[in-house]
Amino acid sequence: SARTSRLIAWCKVNDDARIKLFSNSVKDAKEQGRKKKQSGSPKETYYAQLANAIFSNDEDPEVWLLFQTSPSTLIKPVQTRFGTLNRKYNKFNKSLKQMGAGLTYDELQKNLQTKTLIGESFSKFPWWPDLHGWWRTNPAYNTVFLTADPGQNYESAAL
DSSP: OHHHHHHHHHHHHOHHHHHHHHOOOHHHHHHTTSOOOOOSSOHHHHHHHHHHHHHTTOSSHHHHHHHHHOGGGGHHHHHHHHHHHHHHHHHHHHHHGGGGTTOOHHHHHHSHHHHHHHHHHHTTOTTHHHHHHHHTTOTTTOOSGGGOOTTOOHHHHHO
């Protein structure tokens, strides 16, 4: 949908806010070679900014009017949309099975089998590559791939 595309576009442009919304643990910051982002604002502030980016020029006149008269009422739908995106993201990951465990989008594109699976599902869920870039190593969002890392050999470790 156009609204989801605006949501993703906002997240791409607003790196700091996206990091604060999705993943800002000390561990993540260390792994990414950056300092933990300290937020002086609650997450609702970022959700309000997102609601503005999504709904301020909405094509539906009723939604636009609702945003103009009561913008805070559209914060909860933005939060809910992230929950929906998260469920779809993990469903997409399940379709890749363990072949995608721990791999980046670029790495997955190098494997013909995973590239084909991604291509087949992409038209139904075009936001997956962006979400995967943000969520693939975050257990709060990625509940599928984090159980196995491509370099791990649980079988030999169990012996």
